[in-house]
Amino acid sequence: MRHLISIKDLTDKEFETLVDRAEHYKKIFKAGDASEIQKNHLKLLGKTVALIFSKRSTRTRISTEGAVAFFGAQPMFLGKDDIQLGVNESFYDTTKVVSSMVSCIFARVNRHSEIQDLAAHSSVPIINALCDMYHPLQAICDLLTIKEKLDYTENKLKLAWVGDANNVMNDTAIACLKLGIDVAIATPPGIEADASIVDAALAITERNGTKITLTHDSVEAVTDADIIVTDTFVSMGEEFAKVAKLKQFEGFQVNSELCSHAKPNFKFMHCLPRHTGDVSDEVFYGEHSIVFEEAENRLYAAMAAVDVFVINKGDFEAIP
Ligand code: CP
Ligand code: NVA
16 A cells, blocks of 8 residues: 655655646546546545544645545544544544554645554555645645646756745655756755755766755745745744844845746746745736646645546556
8 A cells, every 4th residue: 555645655656647637637527528427437436434633724625525425435524623633532543443444544744743543554555645744735736837838858957946844845855856847946055955865866966867955045046046936935834033033034025026036938827825025916816826726736636646546546658
């Protein structure tokens, strides 16, 4: 049995397969042919999938519930106030019980170790729906979006990340490098990419000749970029440190002046939710922004994850 914990755990080919599956399901979903869906895709009919979410979510919850429904299963959203977890029941007991009754668990947790605990004790696949270190569903979605808009299979691209160095950045950087996209990461002084991510990134660059740049200079990162990406400067669970973090990120807002250093037809991406501190309205709602197409692609990324890890039980060889 395989779990989806991080893009780091997948081979380059496996990750590419997930992005291609997302593209495939987008076509089927958009065609809207109910008889085709009924005939070929209700492979989880009569089953259930649990969503154990200890944090808020718009995109991940909706895309996951939608993907599960597409394959005929019933999603069960289990927010932190809905189940006994953490109040009357341990993580271990909850994992044993929930996994005995469902086909898969999507989990949004605080620490990465919680996802690892779930994976260690679950009898069904665990799909990481965000932890402090990784956000693999976002990375599948983002690479699908980049493929559609700029086609990394045909063009040599550079992605500039300007912002924090945590979950979304970690999987985005690894995902891009795996598929041949150069990555430049600009973080404020005092915020460095995790050593395990840097090691994984360097191993990929040595293997496939892509480039990773780590800098504290956002102009350097953005110069000649095809894609500029940021994320909130204050992640969920860090609200207590909001004032200090916003101070640390002064000068890191993605705005028109910063974007003027990118390629003329650059695209702007953001996983959302977004705050005006991370990116100006002019850029976020501007002609280069593809944030809402990106958000929609979360649905197809979730479909790909269900297809590969639940229906095909992580057997990538079985995927056409
Ligand atoms: N991008 C993303 O994961 O959004 P939600 O927190 O709304 O799920
Ligand atoms: N870095 C953000 C991502 C939200 C999808 C957070 O952890 O809150």
